[in-house]
Every structure is written in C-alpha cells, then in structure tokens.
Amino acid sequence: MSVRDYVASSRDRYLEWYTEACSIPSLAGNPEGLASMAAWLEGKFEMVGASVERLSYESAPDALLALIGPPGGEVLVYDHYDVQPVDPLDLWLSDPFSPEIRDDVFYARGAADNKGDLVARLAGLDTYLKLWGEIPVGIKLLVEGEEETGSKSFPSLVSRYGDKLQAEGCIWEGAGLDHAGAPEFVFGAKGLAYVELNCRGLNDDQHSSVAVYTPSPVWRLLDALQSLRGADGRVLIVGFYDDVRKPTRADIKMLKNLPFDEAGEKKRLGIDEFIGGDSGLDFLMRTYFEPTCNIAGLSSGFTVPGSSKTVLPKEAMAKVDMRLVPDQDPGDIVVKLRRHLDGHGFADVTTTTFSMEHPVRSPSNTRVTRAALNAAEAVFDKPPAKSPFMIATGPMYPIAHTLGIPTVSPGGVCRPSSNIHAPNENVRVNDFLKTIEYTVNWIDALAKTPA
C-alpha cells in the first residue's frame, strides 16, 4: 500500500486526533488547558512507541521531548502546543475550540499555528510504523508550550537540557504552502521586540472641556509614536538599522527564484498596493530584509462603538511590535528605543518589554535540509519555494545559535489564507493529509541521504 493510500484510508482517525488536539484550549492564562494538551501529547507519543520526557523550567509549561528511532545523528523536530488568544471572539464563525470542517476546511484556533503540523507529524510517525514497523532514523521531537507568549523560558530550557537536544539538524515548525500551493522552505526567522508604550499624564479621566489647558496623554503618545517613524515608513529610532545585514548574492538569487503570488496576496489582504508600490525583486528584498515597526494595539479613553463621550483620557497605550532581521539584537533595539524616546523629550512615556526574539539564519545546504527538500517534490503540487528565512518569528535562536544546530522550516499545513493569530484560523483537510505523507517521506529520504 502506498503512503498516500494508507493516509487516505486513515483520514477519519487522523482527523479525530486533529479535532481532539484543537479542542483543548491550550493558551497562556489557561494552565489547565496547557496541562491537558501536554498530557494528550504524551499519550500520543507513547502510542507511537516514543520514550517521553518532560523538560521543566521554573513556572513555564513543561516542554515535552519524545525520542524514537535509533540513537546517533538524530534530527530534532520542533513544534509548540500552545496557541494564540482568540479575541475578537465575535468575528469567529464557529467556536475556536470546537473544531468544525466546512467545505473540506478545518477551522479552529491552533489549526494552522501549529497543531496542524504537530498532529501531522504524529500521524506521519504512526503511518511509517504501520507500513514498515520501525523508524529508521533517530528523531527527537521537542514540543514547548510557551511559544505564543514569546518562549520566555525556552533559551534557559535549551541551555539546561542541551545535552539531550543535540542533533545533526533541526526541522522546525512548518513554514507552510504559498498561494500556489508550493511548499515553502526557510532557514531561520526574523526576530521580535514587542514593547508596550504607556503615557500616563493625569490623575483621572477628565471632562474634555479642560483639554483647552490640560496636556493630553493621548496626543503625547501619538507624538512619541510619530517620532519613531518617517513619512515614508522608515523607522527613525536612532541606530535602528545599524546591524541590518545586507542580502548576499546567494540570497538575491534565492529570491529571484522564489515564486510569490502578489495579486493573490493583495486580494487576500484587501489592498491595492504593497508598501511603496513595490513588486518583484524589490518587493521580496523589502519583505525579507527590512525590519518593521508595527502598532499591534492602541487604546485610550472612550471607545464604545456608535456612541460618544466627551472625555480627556488620563492615559494612552500602544503595543508596538518590531520584526527584526539578521543581525539586529532585540535587547539592543529596546535600549535604542528607550534612548530615542528619552532623547526626543519623551522620558515620561514608559516602555514595557513583552517579547524578545533574536533573528536567526541557518545554512540551506545541509544533509537534513537536502533530505527535507527532496522529499517534498513527490508530495506537493509544486516544487519547493525556498527563501532565506521566515518573515515571522520563531524561538529558534537557542537551537541554531546556542546549540549550533542548523534549522530548516519545511512545507506544512499553513497557507496565506490560514488566518493565523486571527479569527477563523483554518487549514485545508487535504493540506493536513499531504503533510502527513510528507513527514513519512522526509523520514525515508533522510535514511537514504548520504552524509
């Protein structure tokens, strides 16, 4: 029986696993949900014959490390079992933790990020075992529970358990499929500095008549925010771009070969133009090699829709997320932000750091990446679409930098239309099944790829 046929015949069973996993509200602030998800995973790992260990670090949710296959030259596989918050809940068409399949699309919080790849990998191991009885290469599956809140404990956890995590290469959380269905391969990720800015200027909210003589914390916060960014969108924090590494000739070549459906992406977003009117290589160069300064949230005063209240708010808040590119350092960027605010007369605007992730780059030509790329050809509709690193963030720095294990994120369940981090997160059932098949194939390819 072919791998594809076996997966097709097991469709209902694997979708049941997927439904079980996505029914568990494993998100920050819900310790029972996180614990329940870890226990569910333990059960599944044991079912496929892995030996499982819990990696603890202080009050963080336990990470799980499952070992399967022969020792030596192992490949590490990274996923996470926590998910993003669900609000705004009213925009969901079905309950985020009651998975629902509509028109062959699976809807649930975590369906794409990242329980889809995680369950597909479990199902892939199960399929391999059912077809051939044993896993031919050493695999270490590492699943953490703190990714969506910035993997704060992950660097310490990796340092503490470094010996157990040693591997030849690391297959990271899936990079997904592009608009056309080509499996995406990336060799690293952008970094992140997530900072909340607060301006608290008054004892209390005030009747807005006094706005004529009372400095407004709202206008002040807006002035501070505007000081961060030029009219052309360029970040004005002093020294922000100092450590941005220029793309190499190999990078540019990779981008020239990278298919990207610009029209499809614009349609999905609902926009007429990308920033700067870019397209083609310019667009890709900006996309991969430019950092961002995004406002993820803004709040002050009276915000009830459809009604009015004349208030001078006592405070205002902005959440700013900056995606960083190699070799920007999130700690350094936060220091520069603080120095910028102080230097521009905004010492009273406070900054609170929430997440910091280093950007990461790994080589794209290792034995593990070659196997992962070769295995994709037979499974997906299109040849692999390689790019230097993902434009999102993953906590791969401790693996790639501290342990020195090159990482590759291969194709997986996620598409641009998957609404990750947003309402109605979804995965096509067919993409889930293909990712199971692909998992079987890369295990096989790795066993057959010479060093």
Next chain:
Amino acid sequence: MSVRDYVASSRDRYLEWYTEACSIPSLAGNPEGLASMAAWLEGKFEMVGASVERLSYESAPDALLALIGPPGGEVLVYDHYDVQPVDPLDLWLSDPFSPEIRDDVFYARGAADNKGDLVARLAGLDTYLKLWGEIPVGIKLLVEGEEETGSKSFPSLVSRYGDKLQAEGCIWEGAGLDHAGAPEFVFGAKGLAYVELNCRGLNDDQHSSVAVYTPSPVWRLLDALQSLRGADGRVLIVGFYDDVRKPTRADIKMLKNLPFDEAGEKKRLGIDEFIGGDSGLDFLMRTYFEPTCNIAGLSSGFTVPGSSKTVLPKEAMAKVDMRLVPDQDPGDIVVKLRRHLDGHGFADVTTTTFSMEHPVRSPSNTRVTRAALNAAEAVFDKPPAKSPFMIATGPMYPIAHTLGIPTVSPGGVCRPSSNIHAPNENVRVNDFLKTIEYTVNWIDALAKTPA
C-alpha cells in the same frame, strides 16, 4: 424661620429626593431608566403644585415643562435628567446608581451633572412654598432627557414648542463653584463637534509579519490625526480659526476679575504645567477663547493589558471632540475637517458625526442675571466669579438664539473635583443644601428686582 434653617431641618428629606433621583439609571440606551426618571420628576413637579406637560419629539425621550407661579415675564429654568455612561466601571469606588455619602460627599453618576442642581431647584420651590405659601414669579422648568448625547432633538423641540417656552430670561443648568467655593456665573457656552474617524484598510486582522509589506490602517489613522494638529497644539484644519471672535475689552476686564486657583487645578489634574506653560490672563484668555481638538478615545487591534499579540489590525478608530468658541459653527467645522482630510490624501479615513452644538453668548446685564447675581452674595462663601461663557457645552443655542432668550448659568452644586463625566462623580452635601437656599433666594430676588 430662616431659609437656611428650614433647609437644614429638611436635610434628610431633600437628600432622600437626591438619592431617589440618582438611583435611576437614566442614560442613553436605557429607555426604561429614562422613562422612570421622567415619571419621578413628574411626581415631584406635581407635589410642588406645578402643572406639567410632556414635550415630545419623534423618538427622543420626552422633555418635561413644569409651570408654576403667576403668568407673564416668566423665567425659564433649564436642566436635563439624563446622565453620562458609567464606564470605566471598575474605577468606581461605589456603584454609580447606588448613591453613597462618604465624609459628607454624595457619590453617584449624575450627582453633579446635573441631578444635583435639578433636585436642589425642586427642593428650593418646596422650601419657598413651605415658608411663604406661593411662588411670586412665573417659572417655567424645562427638563430634557437627551443632553448627554448631544441634545439632537432639542433644536426641533424648541422650535415646535417655542410659544410655550417664551420667557424674559433663562437660568441654565448650574455653572458650579470654583476651587475656592465662589459661585460661577457664565453667559453662554462653548460649542462642540464630536466626530469619529475610522480607517479600515484590510479584510481581516493579520499576523504582523506581513506589516513589512502591508500598509497599516493604524499608522494611517495616526498620520491623519497628526495632520490635524501642529507641534504647538494649534489646530491645522484649514479655516478652523476663521470665525473665532476676538475677546472684547469687557471680556478681558471680566477675566481680569475672575479668580482662578491655578495651583489647585494643577494639583487636581496631576500636572506641573498648563498647555504652553500659561498662567494668569494668558491662561484665562486661552481657556475661554481657544477652541480644542481633543482625542476622547482611541482603539485598534490587541489591547488586553499585560499581554502581547502580534497582529496587524485591520482597522483603527479615534473619537475626536472639538470644543468650539463663538462664532465657530459646528456644521462648518465638520465640513472643513472632511475637506482637510480629503485635501491631505486621507479620503479613505471616514468621518461620522455624533454631536454638534453651536457656541452661545448672552449679555451679562439683564434683569434676570442681576437678580441671580445679587441672590448669590448672601448664600455662598465668596462673591460671584463671572466669566464670559462656560468652557463646557450646553444645548442653549435654540433658547438663546432661536427664541432669543438670554441665558445665565449660575452657581450650583458642581466643583472642579466633582468628576463630571468620569468615575466617582460627586457633590458635597453642603453644596447641595446651599444650592437649595440659593434657589429660594433668586426667586425672591427676582420678585424684588425692577425691570
């Protein structure tokens, strides 16, 4: 028995009325609360022997018109029975609709704005009748239920019932007491244009990694807002100041005599400096004769305190309230705002108008105002503090302009510390009792003031 003694001996009964009035949640969106408040007032008006009529206009809450005393040369008294919303509810120390007296201060939503003056006026009529048997001058009490949402129906209602509302002068909702306890007298009010700005740029909230190529509706809204205002706080809407009337010599003289406790106001607000570092006459000139462009609310994306979510919001909203001075026209200002946004490339930023009020000025030397001023001397701790008009807004334009009845807002229950429109709205019990006494006194003074 003196008026003061009678009021003191009736303290509990009048506080019971006050408590009853402030227990009724008469706010927009709560038709039962508004109806219940109107019925409560009707009962009280009938109790003091007034004939009461309901003035209806379309779906607006009924206004009440109560007539008492002999016909001819009547004085119109304006109050409103609706109150502001209560959020943020978590900042209240006691339930906003369960009035509570703590340290001789009465706390409730509406205690100051404007049920305190309203109930004190009812109690004043009651006291007058108890002491002298009948009201010597014609009084028309007009109480509307739509003030806090901009008195949208009031102009039409005043036009429809203009004949019934004719009067020699109008005593408006109390202006309050200043920091030192001096009764404030104002002869008009600033106007208002309240506009919500929305920028909707994307189909859905997005993972913030795409912020590198996707125009942000949040930054765009901030750019639009910043275009409205210069670094010095001056409003940059083209033509915004065109109709601002310069203060007269009489205005400047009035301001020179106006006591204002700048240190007390700064302490109350929690600030070191007023806008521009102003003080003295400069401060008062700005306060009375400058319009504002205030941001009353701001909302976009992920705003949960203490947590982070990396999202590119699909939309952003700001509520902008502009206090207007004579002779700015709110309709004209909204047109200029729209034209400004279009002219600065922000045609996509939508504007929704919530409230529009014309600024108003009345003469300060009419028979009614002289009586109202004279009556204050004996009641309050300090001589009257006169200013040209209030820096807040009232819907007096239809009365003062359409019907041509000069308006004066006299001293009343409200102090700068009363937290109107804010949590923990409050009135000192003693100020409530004094305002009852003052009501008796101005009725008496009016009967004795020659034309």
